Amino acid sequence: MTDTNCHKIRIQDKTVQLPGQRVLFEDPMPLDSGLSFGPIEIAYQTYGTLNADKTNAVLICHALTGDQFVSETHPITEKPGWWSLMVGPGKAIDTEKYFVICSSVIGGCMGSTGPVSVNPETGNPYGLNFPVITIGDMVRAQKRLIDHMGIKKLFCVIGGSMGGMQVLQWAVSYPEMVFAAIPIATAPRHTAQNIAFHEVGRQAIMADPDWCHGAYLEKNKVPRAGLSVARMTAHVTYLSEPALHRKFGRRLQDRSNLTYGFDADFQVESYLRHQGYTFVERFDANSYLYITRAMDYFDLAAEHKGRLANAFKDSPVRFCVVSFTSDWLFPTKANRDIVHALNAVAADVSFVEVESDAGHDAFLLDEPEFHETIDGFVKGCAERWFNGHGKGAIS
Ligand SMILES: CC(=O)SCCNC(=O)CCNC(=O)[C@H](O)C(C)(C)COP(=O)(O)OP(=O)(O)OC[C@H]1O[C@@H](n2cnc3c(N)ncnc32)[C@H](O)[C@@H]1OP(=O)(O)O
Ligand SMILES: N[C@@H](CCO)C(=O)O
Known part of the structure; x- marks a missing residue:
């Protein structure tokens, strides 16, 4: 395993120096396809400070074309980080309180291993020799990073769209490692549309x-x-x-x-x-x-005999599911299906449908009701987590 601080990526015909960190895992990782794949490099960014107990970590999962640059100027576009409205000092995800982690998904092009990475066996970019990966594989790779940081339980895992799929996958695959989960504008499966x-x-x-x-x-x-x-x-x-x-x-x-x-x-x-x-x-x-492709393959119920509720049986995680009224790609109905499944197994869940005409990308925009929802839920969870209950759950 190797930790590095600076790294270069190739994007189109340019080479770009990326800020942030990366870690190389030499051991191959099992994939949902049945293949074993490695080495795997994870590029990530953090904001805030990890406390001594390592109990204040918030993992942010990005969407299809997002990346680890959540709350800082993007090194290529020079635009503000994609969630700088949500994450920062005094924001709903308050970097003065929480240690925020976001890694680029495997398969992506912002420093984590993906089709643009050089295949050590050939010396050429993987291209189509890169294996087909799933949301489960992305999360499995993130777990390696969280284990590597010595974090036993994440205070919160949050993300929108494909980020929400990863949040659900975290809660299903590693429920004991997640205190609170906030899947936003997402779905338990990708629909035909x-x-x-x-x-x-x-x-x-x-x-x-x-x-x-x-x-x-x-x-x-x-x-x-x-x-x-x-x-x-x-x-x-x-x-x-x-x-x-x-x-x-x-x-x-x-x-x-x-x-x-x-x-x-x-x-x-x-x-x-x-x-x-x-x-x-x-x-x-x-x-x-x-x-x-990874999003297309996502179907949480399929792994649980076709019944979504089975995926969440005995879940200790506290969920807040959020949808937007005008999102026709991941509509309220799809988000409500998650809530129904959670209720069917008596899980701890709240649900908010935010009124907005901005469509699916509303989760990236200045939507006060949405930000108040996240702020309130995170503060409520923090009271429970940091007042002993959560610490007890860790040990
Ligand atoms: C979720 C994650 O994990 S990361 C997500 C990945 N990031 C993104 O998807 C960001 C790209 N997406 C966007 O910008 C989305 O449109 C949004 C919804 C997030 C932003 O929405 P808004 O702030 O309302 O911006 P809007 O959709 O109006 O787009 C503004 C851009 O369109 C350009 N534009 C507006 N009107 C016109 C026009 N008539 N002709 C040409 N360009 C135009 C603006 O100049 C601006 O360009 P710039 O982004 O290069 O500065
Ligand atoms: N516009 C965002 C959300 C898509 O689901 C992105 O490109 O990642």
């Missing part, structure tokens, strides 16, 4: 001649058009019809008349092109294939 949208994105990437059957890095190419179209399609699913109407309506982009051509006449077209274009600068096409 979710899989369908992912398949459109993957086909766009694979149809790009610069994808080169996954070996574009060796050929110094980037499947920009395919990855960009994949993001444009996906981005529509992260918004809502009212949000698109509010932002753009049918307004024209930098012109007063239709062009009777295929330029971006409408603001919404220009916006989507911008989203696709900027995404390509920060994300890898093969990672997109692998991570969307």
Whole structure:
């Protein structure tokens, strides 16, 4: 096992120096596919200070295209961290109280082992020789990191979308290691509609001649058009019809008349092109294939004889499930299914449906009711955890 402080990654045709830490686990890790895979490197970032008892750790699980840069300027986009509204001094996840950990998922492209990493056996990037991984595998790799840090029990595990899937997986796979779990805008399984949208994105990437059957890095190419179209399609699913109407309506982009051509006449077209274009600068096409596949394979009930409640039987974890009214990708119904399953086994669960017109990505935005919900739940859990009850549970 090796710990390192600085590291470089290759993203598209650039090499970027990443802040944060990484740890290399030499031993192979069993995967849900039945394969064994290693070595595995985990790139992660922390905020705040771990207390002497190691009882104040909060693990943040990121979504499909997120990464470990939760609450600091992103090293590539130079934008604020994706959850700087939620995480920081005095925020709902208060870094003056908690030690916040976020690692880049395996399969990703921000420093943890993924298809862009060099296969030690060939000296070339793994590309499509990288194994298909699952949400369970991502969480298994995170557990190695948490064990490595000597943390026996996480005060809280929290995340939205694919991050929420990881939260659920943590609670099911390692219930004794989680005091409180906050799955947000997520689902216990990927639906046919979710899989369908992912398949459109993957086909766009694979149809790009610069994808080169996954070996574009060796050929110094980037499947920009395919990855960009994949993001444009996906981005529509992260918004809502009212949000698109509010932002753009049918307004024209930098012109007063239709062009009777295929330029971006409408603001919404220009916006989507911008989203696709900027995404390509920060994300890898093969990672997109692998991570969307991991989400497609997610089905918590399948591992428990088709009954979701069985997954949570005897769970000691305190759950707060959150959904958003306008999220049609991971709708309230999917989140409520989690709550029903938890109630069926008398688990400790609360549920909040937040009123918002922002769609699925509402969990990334300034939504006061949402932030108050997380703040209140975390404070309530902290009272129980730090007033002896939780400490007792650790030893
Ligand atoms: C959850 C995780 O783990 S990490 C998540 C990964 N990160 C993301 O998904 C971030 C990318 N996603 C986004 O930015 C999402 O749109 C949101 C929902 C998070 C942000 O929403 P908002 O703050 O409302 O931003 P909005 O959707 O309006 O997009 C603003 C961008 O569109 C651009 N834009 C707005 N209108 C137009 C237009 N007519 N033409 C071209 N570009 C436009 C803006 O210039 C801005 O560009 P920039 O981001 O390069 O500065
Ligand atoms: N927009 C976020 C959420 C997707 O579920 C992302 O790209 O990761």
